Amino acid sequence: GENVEQHPSTLSVxxxxxxxxxxxxxxxASNYFPWYKQELGKRPQLIIDIxxxxxxxxxxxxxxxxxxxxxxxxxxxxxxxxxxxxxxFCAASLSGSARxxxxxxxTQLTVLP
Amino acid sequence: DSGVTQTPKHLITATGQRxxxxxxxxxxxxxxxxxxxSLDQGLQFLIQYYNGEERAKGNILERFSAQQFPxxxxxxxxxxxxxxxxxxxxxxxxxGRGTAPYEQYFGPGTRLTVT
Numbered sequence: 001g002e003n004v005e006q007h008p009s010t011l012s013v014x015x016x017x018x019x020x021x022x023x024x025x026x027x028x029a030s031n032y033f034p035w036y037k038q039e040l041g042k043r044p045q046l047i048i049d050i051x052x053x054x055x056x057x058x059x060x061x062x063x064x065x066x067x068x069x070x071x072x073x074x075x076x077x078x079x080x081x082x083x084x085x086x087x088x089f090c091a092a093s094l095s096g097s098a099r100x101x102x103x104x105x106x107t108q109l110t111v112l113p
Numbered sequence: 114d115s116g117v118t119q120t121p122k123h124l125i126t127a128t129g130q131r132x133x134x135x136x137x138x139x140x141x142x143x144x145x146x147x148x149x150x151s152l153d154q155g156l157q158f159l160i161q162y163y164n165g166e167e168r169a170k171g172n173i174l175e176r177f178s179a180q181q182f183p184x185x186x187x188x189x190x191x192x193x194x195x196x197x198x199x200x201x202x203x204x205x206x207x208x209g210r211g212t213a214p215y216e217q218y219f220g221p222g223t224r225l226t227v228t
Contacts, residue, residue: 031214032214034216034217036219042221043115043203043219043220043221043222044156044203044219045115045219046216046217046218046219049216051214089156093214094214099144099161099169099207099209099214099215100146100158100161100169100171101146101148101156101158101205101217102158103155103156103157104155105155106155106156
């Protein structure tokens with residue numbers, strides 16, 4: 001089955017700096033890669049996603065890049081703010097009848113004011 | 114608010130007992146996924162239903178079962194509960210039509226504590 005590895009497990013940045021979180025996946029057939037933000041005790045919230053026919057996607061301060069050849073994808077957050085502090089999860093999914101998400105282990109992002 | 118609802122929010126029960134967790138998907142979504150989140154295992158896929166039929170199984174224990182009803186709500190049944198079953202249980206829903214992956218939206222979760 002699919003295996004997703006995520007690094008780093010913790011990340012501290014100064015407010016205004018950029019943050020980068022990286023994930024690798026094992027199944028070359030995976031073609032959908034969402035990112036979720038989870039605040040303590042809350043639901044995972046979809047913040048951005050990318051499909052395998054696209055190399056990069058941006059939404060305001062958030063961007064995701066995908067390298068299908070190397071089987072890795074990354075989340076980039078620019079101009080970080082204290083409210084960006086949360087746990088971020090990457091995930092991967094296949095097409096077909098079963099489209100469950102396989103999650104990475106999460107990154108605790110702390111933005112220091 | 115994602116549009117996915119789950120009840121109850123919290124559940125405290127004893128070892129050996131049985132509980133039922135309920136999920137209502139977003140309006141129009143046909144697929145329901147159940148995930149378990151624990152400190153040591155992270156977010157793990159349990160089971161998926163699409164329009165009433167089981168589509169995929171993940172690391173779901175034999176003591177656990179689920180179903181999706183004609184109105185598309187889903188229930189996750191956990192029996193013979195053990196201390197290690199204490200976790201957050203999330204339901205997610207997606208459109209599910211065709212074969213392309215769709216965005217999955219998560220409910221607020223049910224926090225299960227087994228004592």
